[in-house]
Amino acid sequence: MTSEATVTSFATRFRRVSVVGALGLVFVGLLLFWLAVNLVRTPSDFFDVLLIGLTTGCVYALVALGYTLVYGILELINFAHGDVFMLGGMFTITYSTSFFGLHQGQGFAIVPIVFATLLLAMVSCGLLNAAIEFVAYRPLRGAPRLAPLITAIGVSFIIQDVGLAWKGPNYVTAPDVFPHSKVFSFRGVDYSWNKLIVVLITVPVLLALLYLVQQTRQGKAMRATAQDKDAAAIMGINVNRTISFTFLIAGSLAGAAGLLYSLYVTTVRFDQGFQLGLIAFTAAVLGGIGNLPGAVLGAVLIGLIQAFNEGLNWHAPGSDWTQSIVFSILILILVFRPEGLLGERTPEGG
Amino acid sequence: MTEHPEGTHATTQGDSPAETVGLRNVVRERWHALPFVQRAAISIGLEILLAILFFFVDRALGYAVLTVAALYWIRRLPRFPWKLAAQALLVALFGIFGPRSFAAAIAIAFAVFWIPERRRTWALPIVAIGLTILYPFYQPKMFTIPVLGVWPDVATGVVMLVFVMMAVGLNIVVGYAGLLDLGYVAFYATGAYTAAWFASLQFPHTTWHFGAIGIDPKLPGIHVTIWLLLVLAGVITALFGIIIGLPTLRLRGDYLAIVTLGFGEILPQIARNGDNLFGTGVNLTNGPNGITPIDTLGFGNTISRWTGGFLPSNYLQCCSANHLGHQVQSTDVFFWTALVLLLFTVFCSLRLQYSRLGRAWIAIREDETAAAAMGIPLMRTKTWAYASGAFFGGIAGAYYATFKSATFPGDFFFNISVFILCMVILGGMGNIWGVVVGAAFLAYLDREGLANTGAWINGNVHIGGWHPNLDVPLYASGIYGLIILVVMLFRPEGLIPSRRRAAELHEGAHDEPLYDVVHAGAEG
Secondary structure (H helix, E strand, C coil), X not given: CXXXXXXXXHHHHHHHHHHHHHHHHHHHHHHHHXXXXXXXXXXXXXXXXXXXXXXXXXXHHHHHHXXXXXXXXXXXXXXXXXXXXXXXXXXXXXXXHHHCCCCCCCHHHHHHHHHHHXXXXXXXXXXXXXHHHHHHHHHHCCCCCXXXXXXXXXXXXXXXXXXXXXXXXXXXXXXXXXXXXXXXXXXXXXXXXXXXXXXXXXXXXXXXXXXXXXXXXXXXXXXXXXXXXHHHHHCCCCXXXXXXXXXXXXXXXXXXXXXXXXXXXXXXXXXXXXXXXXHHHHHHHHHCCCCHHHHHHXXXXXXXXXXXXXXXXXXXXXXXXXXXXXXXXXXXXXXXXXXXXXCCCCCCXX | CCCCHHHHHHHHHHHHHHCCCCHHHHHHHHHHHCCHHHHHHHHHHHHHHHHHHHHHHCHHHHHHHHHHHHHXXXXXXXXXXXXXXXXXXXXXXXXXXXXXXXXXXXXXXXXXXXXXXXXXXXXXXXXXXXXXXXXXXXXXXXXXXXXXXXXXXXXXXXXXXXXXXXXXXXXXXXXXXXXXXXXXXXXXXXXXXXXXXXEECCCCCCEEEEEXXXXXXXXXXXXXXXXXXXXXXXXXXXXXXHHHXXXXXXXXXXXXXXXXHHHHHHHHHHHHHHHHHHHCCCCCCCHHHCECCECCCCCHHHHHHHCCCCCCCCCCCCCCCEECCEEXXXXXXXXXXXXXXXXXXXXXXXXXXXXXXXXXXXXXXXCHXXXXXCCCCHHHHXXXXXXXXXXXXXXXXXXXXXXXXXXXXXXXXXXXXXXXXXXXXXXXXXCHHHHHHHHHHHHXXXXXXXXXXXXXXXXXXXXXXXXCCCCHHHHHHXXXXXXXXXXXXXXXXXXXXXXXXXXXXXXXXXXXXXXXXXXXXXXX
């Protein structure tokens, strides 16, 4: 048994190092070649698509961070997170249009409205996410780990139907308020303001999150709880409250993402959250789940991959295959490199 | 169940203070302190009050409440002579006043429970199978259930049986081996497309017939008899399950779940885009239009003649027989065939449960490390669980495609995976009977029940002057989500639990700490 195990582990390691590594390199090489050909053939399309990818990557980053925060602390794939994000979009539309009367052509008056809506959407989604944790995950703290995963799916379906009952089965449109005028031009490609605004809102939120987790007392409690709940409890950390706080933060990030998505894409539908949430989860896994910079890196990469796939002309599979490509990445990463690109604390990583 | 003395002790100690605090426990304690007669009087009074309340909403519902209350109290009567007399009285009452079919139904139910308990393990399934076989004959005469409406028709029955079969297949993976599979729909799709490829006009450049029934022998395309295809679909799907399983099964539970989910999303997308794969013009799946028609089932003229017409030559041109005042139709034959397939699935599942392999699955489910230490080959055992689950899923998919004579990529959404998972959870993970009942009920809800309930609510509920106008089937997935949530929170072992699984789910934390100290130490 022992010798057999040694042989197997050696064989596994050998295979993982050489064959898989080589195949991975070949694959990445082909990908780069494909990108290079596209760049040479249609440079303007390439840059256009690149900018789109970076922008969607920002939205994905906000959602992926929610997955990564929750996974880091509970080791739970919070399937409902994508749907909280979707509701964030719906909150945004309701708050901005019904409460603040947001509509097109208001000029700079949109700035305070968008910020107020952002705040409200973040608070609503944060509270919703914390409530979900309280109702659906906390009672199952001691249960086998698949139990909260199953309830997470149930909650996800319930929230989808809340969205369905609230806004109906069709797309809800948000006013297209972000200006489309260009910021600058590069080789015939315009970088428009609406893309820049997404980045301008995302980056401060990310920095604030990083500060919160790495510099504050509460962030220290979060990291301690993520490392070892029992030890954290012994040190006087209120573990349950820390977990609730984490869900609150994750939910508010989803709310911010919902606002950006609904105002940038301008349409939201009740079932979009689940698919987009899975894409964001893939991003979190790609970067190394539990790792905050990793989630951002993975999200930008996934955003770029999606945009290149959907926007390039030369031998791109097209949007019909986006889902398959993203999930293939997810499966390949989980099977061959579960610790992700940047590698962090995953139990089966080592 | 191996008793864990320390664990049990800790549990009782932890529970005892909780039983004396909290409003719910105080009320419960007061209640149990009352004398029996008083308790009975209060309950019966409340039940009658409830019945009167419901009577104003819908007469039938009021009667239903009374009947359920009566059934509950009859259960608690002394056997002789009161229980017998009360049961006879209830049957007689319904026989004279109420729906006769309901009288017959409760008479049969009472009769079954008079069978001694040790014979019941055999008698219950036999009665259930007999009633299911006869279902097409008595279905039109059945009474109307309050709220849920009429009994499902036979075509719905076929779908129910197919879904029960899938749920029993998924139960092998989720219930026995404890591997969460969120992409079971991929197996269903594989089976359906296998049937569609080998028994339709999908490949017009090849003409190959092998025992196909009821079509022109010169018809282009591959036409293999469905009987062979059911086996083939099972085998191909099992192989597919092994291919998926080999790289992924070494992942831990939640990662495995998400990988299966990924496969469950990729496969339907391939089906959806398969009419022009990667721009090569290869039409594999006919894209969103699906593959239709698919050949039908049948035994052929020769066998049909040998059996004196008992086995029909062609299911669609069926049948001339008229039994018990019921003209046998082709849906009935599909229903019986589905029942045979389901019985085969249940039989295999039961035989597997306590086989060497089945015990290995249970061991892995309860503690993977300990199982490996006892010499159970983890990968091989898990792969077998996957392959067996996939096998039955494939057969069910192929049969369903044949019954509908079509397969569309739109049938294979993630919702279906969760729907089947919900069946397994509701019925009770690991217990076949629970899964069968849960799956039949949910499949019925999905096909007819929710629509009927919606119609009933819209027709009978008025609050003040307000009439609801709900489209209940629209919220089907949310209702399944709610069922999953409620069951997992309050009764994780399901409605009809397997005793072993229930113990595991309640013991929970002892086996698998959520955050493993040793593990984290080794990592850090």
